Amino acid sequence: MTATALKDLEITDLRVAFDGFTAVDGAALRVGPGDLRFLIGPNGAGKTTLVDAVTGLAKATGTVRFGPHDLLGRPVHRIARLGIGRTFQTATVFENLSVLANLDIAAGAARRPHTLLRRRRGVPEEIEHALETTGLAAARDRQAGVLSHGQKQWLEIGMLLVQNVQLLLLDEPVAGMSHEEREQTGQLLRRIGQDRTIVVIEHDMDFVRTFATSVTVLHAGRVLSEGTVAQVRADPRVQEVYLGETGAPAGADREA
């Protein structure tokens, strides 16, 4: 297996059912590092459920592999230990703690017990690096609760970076962000996506157009179309169920 394939996410025939309702119905996709993949589609298409299945939160059948590892059937914490992390639509940071403390706790989850016991002087290198990468270096001593919406999302991404996450699944990271924050988030994803595998669920088509290198369109739990932004926008099936001829999402309650 090549170094790149070691970080490939490969999903085949994925199915998730809730009480007889099939939310993901045979979805398949493959994505590797350096490819900023966006997962788009109407409300209820199964995007979040697909990510839940990859991260162990939803019971699924089919296969989900990350590099050499089969993920289905593994508990959430074991999947996390394989270097797989996600963010949710609402950032989950410790609001009463500083940015630095949040990163330290996240890094602690990935440290070995003997390293945890050792007294540490200064800020560990991986935390310093995450502060720089996410643009939060100047905000390191601020309480997470007073950060802007965008900064909280970046902190959450930073918390994944210090855990050395190699596959990131992000659920609508720019929802509620200012234009400038969106731009900064896109640049951040480009930076960290060079050597990590990233899948972003997104409704904001301006953001998708600017930053996606490839797009998977999900509809009714299946992959309807896949390709570059231009290719999926030109696909009549995508126009019919989601984007329309103007490229604006239909059937999504958030506007681009």
Ligand SMILES: Nc1ncnc2c1ncn2[C@@H]1O[C@H](COP(=O)(O)OP(=O)(O)OP(=O)(O)O)[C@@H](O)[C@H]1O
């Ligand atoms: N725990 C659950 N129990 C029952 N049905 C669920 C559950 N989670 C999701 N569903 C249903 O599965 C379908 C897919 O939901 P999902 O949240 O994955 O869609 P989505 O594409 O992420 O939508 P959105 O863009 O609105 O976030 C929906 O019809 C939803 O109501």
